[in-house]
Amino acid sequence: MGQLQATGRGAPSVATVASTFVARGLPWVLCAAVLGSYLEVNGTAMSDLGRYAGYLAAAVALPGVLILRALVPSRRPWVEDVVLGTAVGMAAQLALLVLVVALGVSQLSWLRWWPALVVLPVLLVPRLRRRCLSTGSAAARAAQAPGWWHWGVAGACLVAGAGAVRAFLESPLPPGEGVYYVDLPWHLALVHAATRSVPLEVPQVAGTTVEYHWFADGDMAAASVVSGVPEAVVLLRLWPTAVVVTGLLLVAVLARALSGTWAAGVVAAWIFAVLRGVQVLPAHFAQGPIVLASPSHGYVAVMTAGAMVVIVWALRGQRIGWGGWLLLVALLAGAGGSKPAALPTLLCGAALTSAMSLLVHRRWDRVKAPAMVLLACAALLPLTAIFLSGSDSETSVRLFDFIRWHPTLRDVLSAGSGSSLLPAGVADLGVRSLQILGLGLLAVAFPHVGLHFGAAGFALRSVRADPVAWFVAGTIAASFAAFLIVSHPAFSQVYFVRLALVHGAAVLAWILVGAARRAPAPQARRVGLVAAGALVGAALAWLTARLAPTLDLAERSSVVAWRSAFLWSMMVFVGGLGLIAGALLLAGRRQRQLQRSAAAVLAGALVLGAPAYAVRDGALDAAGDALRGTRVDAVEKPRVSNEIPLPAGGGAAMHWLDLNTPRDAVVATNRHCSRGTVAKGCVSNLYLVSGLGGRQAVLESWAYVSVSGGPSGPSPYPERLAANDALFTDPTPEGFERMKQEHGLGWLVADATATPVSPRITEFATPRFSAGTITVYEVR
Template sequence: MRGAPPDGLPSREAPSTHPVRGRLVRWLPAASVAALTVPVLLRYGVSPRDLALFCAHLALGVALPGVLLVRALYGRARTPAEEIALGVVTGYALEVFAYVAARAAGAPLLVTAWPVATYAVFLAVPRLRRHWRSQTHRLPSDRAPAWWPWAIALVVAYLVVWSAVNFFRTQALTWPALGTSFVDVPFHLALVGELRHHVPPTVPTVAGEPLVYHWFVYAHLAAVSWTTGVEPLVLLLRLGVLPMLAALAVLLAAAGRRVTGSWPGALIGLVSTVLVTAPNLFLGTVPGVFTWKTVQSWSSPTQTFGAMFFAAIVVVLLDLLDRRRRGWHVWLLLGVLLVAVMGAKATYLPLLTAGLVAVAAVQGLWWLRPPKAALGALAMTAACLVFAQVVLFGGARQGIVVDPLSIMRESFTHLTGVTGEVPATAALGVTLLCLLCAAITWCGVLGLPSRPRTLLRPGVLLALGMGVAGLGAALLLGHPHLSQGYFLQAPHPYLAMAAAGGLVAVVRRARVPLRAVAGAVVAGVVAVYLIRVLCGVAVPLEPGRSSIALYLPYLALAAVVALAVVALRAAGQNGLRTWALVVCLVTAAGTPAAWATRVLPGTYRLPTGQVQDANGTPPAEAVPAGALAAGRWLRANSGPDDLVATNLHCRLGYTDPCDGREFWVAALTERRVLVESWTYTAANMDSWRTGQVAENLPFWDPERLRANDTVFRAPSAEAVRRLRDDHGVRWLFVNERLAGTSPDLGAFATLGYRSGDCAVYRLR
């Protein structure tokens, strides 16, 4: 009889009598998600050729070389899905670095050199060859339960279905429906075009302006476009974000396992992250602080790209802080990911700094010795933060100002419908409502003290530190488009993990039966439904109704919680069990409150096509016919460095006043434009002051704008010469439907192409 293995050594599983069948069963959850995803993408306009090329690039150009590097630098992961997700993220990071170098050298296809070199090294070096095979033997505590892969697969499948229903269905690939896309779609597409042809990039819609923005995701999409030949439009609106969402879900689950210390807690945290936004108990939808987005975001690929890198950072960092991983090679992997998130999303490094300060402070005080791992990670994060702000972003503030409670004043306007100056007392009242919403969403954190040592876990400290910093930034800062809300959104997944850990801890400590937990959950759902119906507080409030009505649903919920406490104590439940059941009740109350009022990220139209938000989509009648064909002709018949002038400056359908967020010319032509729109430039955003509308600010160089517009309104040989010789313009892109456009332009420039309402001219 074979003896048991020594303590601490992994025990080998008995060899399967059907190894092929075992592998098939292991990959069945992933195969099920793929079987769902492929027909969805084909249904919404992706060709089989594009899908095959994209999948080949993802597998051979990103995932496989990334997995090899993760195995060499990080060691084996806890689950195969975690290993692949870490490999995908590492592959994305190195692809961006390689592409920036290749594009700067004028040979973008050299980006393929990095996976080829990785394969060569791992084949040539004997010590690295073993990493071609995955090592699956793990400690029993690291083995995932049988239901775990299927749970993750269901979450990813939900993200695919959500993407199809709420984004693919409303964001078209063909013109003119494409012209009614969400306002930022052409902005993202224009930046992909800029990164396809230029490094370092500049603002494509105002020639010569520096691009002070987190642009790494556009470099990734540009690299994929070069290597596969897939149109950037298809990558942006259909293919590019899906693998990011899948990797993000897997890595958030892995981080949740480290934060909560349990597989069920990790799943609760992941589901909360994906399904729950900030709840409100009103009838109707309110933007701003009450409906922050979750991690699902096609409308902001920078947010999804950054969230994916940050989730990988948290996984690697928590292993370092918990001393599960050691060695310079793990720190090297952390450094690569930190540099990647530095240019992927600016929000994360300040929050990570705050979280690491919390970890270092508490660990140092508790153990009375310097926490070396936390301090080392803090030093690396601070170095990346300083480099990003000083070098990458050039010190620009991009509209961020110190303006305490500005997001609350905006929310008060939406809640009440009252415009004008918002009193300080009203802003403080909305702040209280915001804190109540946060207390509902993350009340599971109150369960952490039931096991006091869980408060010393690095993951819990990191989450709480980031959460406090994010809330503080959202309350302290101002921005013309409420971008300070990203500071509240970014730590949401990790606060959800901490809350899930506290919920599991208090339920286990109190030994609450499953049927009692289910009863508390049902009670919470029923209570919030009745509160919403019986209180009937619809927002914005009816004219003349006092803003005090906003507090009624929350007072009602507080009364329900108080009654639950009294009833449980009267039924003989002890204090700990009462505590556990009330936490379950309030947590459940938050979920339907959020789902009843949320606007799913990416949903900018109702199924009938009715516009939901003036910032979402323009009316179809404002879209010029033939713009896509004219843009593609100009892209095919001009050089990447050719400069274009256009008479399009105001967003389609928003000309009175002019909304300076028009990006379609740069997006469709992949060419730089002398002056198209200027709202998102650093010069415009840094000139914004509280009370102004950033998209309505005038262009700061009226002489350039005058020289540009004169050619279209009153063309002459002198106007054309000035535009050509003084500004370097070679092409004109004209929307001939616009009022004031002269029909005599052809007398001074050569017509190259006309389609519908749009024409392209070459300057003689």
């Protein structure tokens, strides 16, 4: 479909060009147009949309594709080069930003010309030009993605992208007023910090170093510098959508690398976009692959999926050369610098693959590739742990800590003290505790039963001989094991599972395609078996939901009631699937075709049908709003959890501060709490000056500082806090001079509702802007 047919003069006919565009170009034009319109109608300037789109094409995808082709000569369809090249471009751009800022280059706008460092050598050096601009082999050209792949994946991109847009529309763009999810202004502060110094200086505490996986914030900083789009617009509108779509496309490419078929890419894309596991139990712990409120997770999804593609190439015996290994190290470094969960799980997968390759094949040449991956992960892990993982200082080993975070099962936890290894309520390991643990493990494991079904494939010799199968099994098993044994005060261990589900979407598609391939031909029959399985799975999920018992308020604290509800749901759902499994078992060795048909039906039920039933409650609503061009204020707004309200005039004042002060200005503020004052006790997690204002603060808040005792604890900088607040309550020449000498103080942001503001402050600083309860002063 879409093959160009030459006219007599060697040029493609108009009809051929038109049909090719309809098959391969139109779906992406429509997807971009709908998402762009949805952003524009909800307040994103069309100029920002245009600049950001141009930036993605010319400053990320283009140089990334050229770097990819220079390092690993192309034998691939062009769509795979573009998708993987985008991830490569993101990694290269971040590395250059770090270099430029670390060298102290004052004019960051020079970074806008970084693509020329890649494009010019390609154009001027004949060998590079042939390597990077070649159309590839005839086989590669013939293996281009079919038109239905473009339409299917573009549709999934529209759904996932619209969901990302809608999730952030509650957060107002400056100078708007409103509320923000607590982490977003903090990430915005890190975006600004990444343009000032490397290593990053904690934006809320001058003179201290950031110990956090900040690469996602660095990528947004580079995006703002290169595109010219304001940092807040990048974080709150454009970057989340771009990263989610890029991650989805990489998962689709990974699915094809795993399975060798384009159909797996479409399946993986839709699993990534809308499915959240088999949610038939009365209390489940189903997770999605992307946490939209966590920019670092979006970035690690892109870097990890890109690294997984290269790893699959290497493990399958493709010659990637030294350039491929260099590319893999860059992507692994990007992953390790964006989430601490990435490298340990990939390392476990590489270790298992190395061991099994040696055990099965007993040949060094079959162990070389997984050993190289293992070495790369092992070398990068301590570096990222030392320099980028300060946020993990309160992480500990505690078995099954997730139970106390479960929204329903935690109701059955009895009072009592915990132990160093077990949480309160189950530490005694009595009968009741063991039942709670069993329910909790079932709630975690059962939604992902499709992945467990894939483990049955290891009964086949061909699967056992495939190092990629061992690698993905090792990474996914390590992710779930870490989730069960790691404890974090903010439940960050859940990111291990979330990250596994990113490439887990591609693995599920691989499982489905593998089961269908083994079913009897012809192709239409295989598709029919999978479709029948999907209908059976959806019907069983619907039946389970209709027949499941409803627990009243009193029963929600009863282990017996929960156990009965679990058993009833399992009996209905598993019993129905057991009919199919029974047919598979009774078929006998002489009826392999029936066995394989039953396996295809079962795969369709577990991978597509049962999970699809759970998305009936509105997963497609955002795409519908995007297609209709609905304004967010015309519908029920997304609910903001853990919200931070702005003080009156805060949005306008911080917008003025961002536009009218030097990028390296240092600001003192008397507002340290999201609500209330320090004297009365507060939660110190307000990022007004450092986030929305985009400037370095002497001392703003201390919730996410490594030495902090928590957001509600006392300040770990009591002397600095006293000297800082004295500038507002009891200003003196000595106080201002000290702040100038120690921190380079140049501006003040005073909130009349935080602490008393002395009228004598005008002796040392000139009022420059005022809005609501906020006044901005310039220190004389």
